[in-house]
Amino acid sequence: MEAHDQVVADPGELAMRIEARAAELRETADLPDTFEAELAERFDSLVPPDPAYRLPDTINSIRAMSTISVEVPVESSRFPPLRVPKSAVRMATSWYLRFVADQVSGVGRATAEALDLIEIRLRRLEHQPAPRPSPIESGPVSADIDALLAERDHDGPVVRVESLADLAALPRGGVGAIGVTTLAESMDAGRVEALVEQTQRTLRTGGLLVISSPTPAAWSRTDPLEADLAGRRPLHAESWVTLLDREGFDPVRAQLAPDSYVVTATKGHVVTATKGHVVTATKGR
Amino acid sequence: MARAGGSEIALHQFVEALASRDAVGSHVLQCERLLRDLGVESKIYTRTVHPELTGRGFNHEDFRPGKTPTALLYHTAIGGPVADYVCARPEPRIIHHHNITPADMFRVWDPNLAGFLDLGRSQLAALTPDAILGLGDSRFNAGELEQLGARRTAVTPILLDLEDILHEPDEAVLDQLTAARRGGSSWLFVGRLSPNKAQHDIITAFAFYRRTVDPVATLRLVGVSSSVAYEQALVRLISDLDLQDAVTLAGSVPPGTLAAEYRAADALVVLSDHEGFCVPVLEAWHHGLPIVAYAATAVTETVGSAGVLLANKSPAVVAAAVATVLEDADLRSRLVTTGRLRLGEFSLKESRRAFTDAVMPVLDELASR
Numbered sequence: 001m002e003a004h005d006q007v008v009a010d011p012g013e014l015a016m017r018i019e020a021r022a023a024e025l026r027e028t029a030d031l032p033d034t035f036e037a038e039l040a041e042r043f044d045s046l047v048p049p050d051p052a053y054r055l056p057d058t059i060n061s062i063r064a065m066s067t068i069s070v071e072v073p074v075e076s077s078r079f080p081p082l083r084v085p086k087s088a089v090r091m092a093t094s095w096y097l098r099f100v101a102d103q104v105s106g107v108g109r110a111t112a113e114a115l116d117l118i119e120i121r122l123r124r125l126e127h128q129p130a131p132r133p134s135p136i137e138s139g140p141v142s143a144d145i146d147a148l149l150a151e152r153d154h155d156g157p158v159v160r161v162e163s164l165a166d167l168a169a170l171p172r173g174g175v176g177a178i179g180v181t182t183l184a185e186s187m188d189a190g191r192v193e194a195l196v197e198q199t200q201r202t203l204r205t206g207g208l209l210v211i212s213s214p215t216p217a218a219w220s221r222t223d224p225l226e227a228d229l230a231g232r233r234p235l236h237a238e239s240w241v242t243l244l245d246r247e248g249f250d251p252v253r254a255q256l257a258p259d260s261y262v263v264t265a266t267k268g269h270v271v272t273a274t275k276g277h278v279v280t281a282t283k284g285r
Numbered sequence: 286m287a288r289a290g291g292s293e294i295a296l297h298q299f300v301e302a303l304a305s306r307d308a309v310g311s312h313v314l315q316c317e318r319l320l321r322d323l324g325v326e327s328k329i330y331t332r333t334v335h336p337e338l339t340g341r342g343f344n345h346e347d348f349r350p351g352k353t354p355t356a357l358l359y360h361t362a363i364g365g366p367v368a369d370y371v372c373a374r375p376e377p378r379i380i381h382h383h384n385i386t387p388a389d390m391f392r393v394w395d396p397n398l399a400g401f402l403d404l405g406r407s408q409l410a411a412l413t414p415d416a417i418l419g420l421g422d423s424r425f426n427a428g429e430l431e432q433l434g435a436r437r438t439a440v441t442p443i444l445l446d447l448e449d450i451l452h453e454p455d456e457a458v459l460d461q462l463t464a465a466r467r468g469g470s471s472w473l474f475v476g477r478l479s480p481n482k483a484q485h486d487i488i489t490a491f492a493f494y495r496r497t498v499d500p501v502a503t504l505r506l507v508g509v510s511s512s513v514a515y516e517q518a519l520v521r522l523i524s525d526l527d528l529q530d531a532v533t534l535a536g537s538v539p540p541g542t543l544a545a546e547y548r549a550a551d552a553l554v555v556l557s558d559h560e561g562f563c564v565p566v567l568e569a570w571h572h573g574l575p576i577v578a579y580a581a582t583a584v585t586e587t588v589g590s591a592g593v594l595l596a597n598k599s600p601a602v603v604a605a606a607v608a609t610v611l612e613d614a615d616l617r618s619r620l621v622t623t624g625r626l627r628l629g630e631f632s633l634k635e636s637r638r639a640f641t642d643a644v645m646p647v648l649d650e651l652a653s654r
Binding site for chain 1 (some may be wrong): 496590605608
C-alpha cells in the first residue's frame with residue numbers, strides 16, 4: 001500500500017503551486033481587495049448573535065419533548081414467541097400507560113415552565129435593585145389568622161375568605177383586609193391569577209392581604225404519593241412573596257415554619273398586574 | 286456459544302440508536318456479523334431502532350447477561366440513556382469511539398442538540414477510564430480516548446461493506462445532472478448539513494471560484510439537514526451571494542442517485558472542521574473523483590496521500606486547489622489512481638482483520654479468567 005504514498009513527487013511543491021495560484025486569483029481584475037473578507041462577513045452576519053438569546057429555543061425544545069411514548073417494546077430477546085402475550089398485556093394496559101405518560105408529561109411541562117422563570121430572572125438581573133432585607137422570616141407561625149388581621153387598624157371592613165366565590169362577592173376597592181385560608185393549598189395557575197386579581201380589585205390602597213397555607217413539605221408528608229410536581233399543590237412562601245411583590249404589593253412579608261406559613265402583603269399605589277406575569281411567576285416554585 | 290478455541294464468551298453491543306443508511310449503524314451491524322462469525326455471542330441493544338432494521342436490535346433495558354462470561358461494547362456518537370445504562374453495568378466494557386461533534390459547533394444553531402453532545406462528551410469521560418479496551422475509527426479518535434484515560438487502545442477502521450455502500454449510478458439521474466452542468470465544472474460535497482461540516486465555507490470558496498475561475502461552475506451539497514437554523518442560514522447565504530442558480534441543496538438521496546452525483550461531479554470538496562472518519566471520501570475514490578480537503582481532525586488520516594490536503598481553507602486557496610486539480614490532468618489522474626488503491630485499505634476484509642486483532646485477545650483474556 002506504499003506505492004501510492006507519493007501521489008505527487010513533492011507535496012510541498014504542490015502546496016506552493018496552490019498558494020501561487022491563489023495569489024494569482026486574488027489579483028483577478030475587478031476583484032476587490034476585500035472580496036474574501038466580504039465573503040466571510042456575509043456568513044458571519046447570519047450566525048445567531050449570542051447563545052444566551054437562544055435560551056427560549058431551549059425551553060421550547062424541552063417543552064416539545066415533554067411527552068413520552070407509551071409504546072412498550074414487545075420484542076423478546078430471550079424467547080421470541082413471548083412477543084404475543086407481551087402485546088396482549090400492552091393492549092390491556094394501554095389506558096394506564098397513557099395515564100402514566102400524562103403524569104410524566106406534566107412533570108416535563110412543569111420543568112419547562114420553571115425554566116421560564118429562570119430565564120426571566122436572568123434577564124432581570126441587570127435591573128435588580130439593591131438587595132433588601134429578606135422578606136421571609138423563619139419561626140413559629142400563628143394559626144390564628146383573625147389575630148393577625150386584628151394586629152392593626154384597617155380602614156374598611158376585614159373579611160376572611162375560603163373560596164374565590166367569596167372574593168368575587170366583595171365590593172370593588174372598599175375592603176380594608178382580606179384573610180385567605182383553606183384556599184391556597186390547592187390552586188393551579190389560573191386560580192392563583194384569579195385570587196391576585198380579585199384581591200387587587202377589592203382591597204383599598206394600603207389594604208392588607210394575609211394568606212395562610214401549609215407548606216409543600218407538610219403536604220407531601222400528609223400524602224407521600226402526591227408529588228408536588230404539576231403546580232397544583234401549595235405554592236412556596238417564596239413564590240407568593242415574589243408574585244405579590246411583582247404585582248404591586250408593598251411591603252410583602254412571610255413568616256415560615258416547617259409545616260405552615262403566613263404571607264402578609266399591603267396593596268400599593270401602583271398596580272402592575274398582568275396575566276402573563278401572574279402565570280409565569282406562579283410556575284417558578 | 287463455543288468459539289474456535291473451545292471457550293465461551295459474549296460481547297453485546299450498545300448504541301443510542303440503531304440507524305439505517307448511517308455509518309455507525311452499518312458498522313454495528315457488521316460488528317454483529319463478525320462477532321458471530323468468530324463464535325462470540327452478540328446482540329445489539331439500543332433505545333431506538335430504525336423501522337428498516339426492526340428485529341435487529343433490542344431494548345437496552347431488556348439486556349440480561351447469561352452464564353457465559355460477558356463484556357459490553359458501547360459505540361459513541363451522541364449522549365443518551367444507553368451510555369448511563371452501560372456505565373452502571375458491572376460487566377467489563379469496550380468503547381468504540383466514532384467521535385462526538387464538539388457541542389460548541391452547534392451551540393448557536395441548535396442549543397438542544399448541543400446539550401446532547403455535551404452529555405455525550407461527559408458520558409464518554411465517565412465510560413472510558415474503566416474500559417478494558419478503547420477502539421477508534423481513526424488515530425484521532427483513539428487519541429481522544431487516551432486523553433480520557435484509556436489504558437489500552439487500538440485503531441480499527443469502521444466496518445463498511447463497500448458492496449453495500451457503493452452502488453452503480455442511476456443513469457437517468459446521471460443524464461439530468463450532466464445536462465445541468467451547462468459546460469462548467471461541478472463541485473460536490475456529501476454529508477449532513479451541519480455546522481461542523483462547514484458547508485458555508487464550501488459555498489464561500491465556491492463563490493470565489495465562480496468569480497475568478499469558472500463563472501458557470503455548479504456546486505451540489507448532498508445530505509439531510511441536521512439543523513434547521515443552519516440550513517436556513519445556508520439558504521440565505523446562497524441567496525445573498527446570488528448563487529441560487531449555481532448551488533443546489535439536494536437533501537438525502539437514494540443510493541443510485543448518490544452514485545450519479547459522484548459520477549457527474551469533477552471534485553469532492555471537504556472543508557469540515559470536525560469529522561470522526563468521513564465515509565464520503567471512500568465513495569469518491571470508488572467513483573474516481575479527486576478530493577480537495579481541509580486537513581482537520583480525522584479527515585487528514587482518512588484521505589492520507591490520496592487527495593489534496595489544505596492547511597488553510599481561505600476561499601482563494603480552496604478555489605486555487607480545485608482549479609489546479611481540474612486543470613492538471615496528470616495530477617488528477619494520479620489522485621484518482623491513488624484513491625482507488627487506498628480504498629483497498631478500507632475494505633471490509635482489512636477492517637475485519639483489524640477489529641479481530643484488537644478485540645479477540647481481550648476477549649480471550651476474559652474467557653480464561
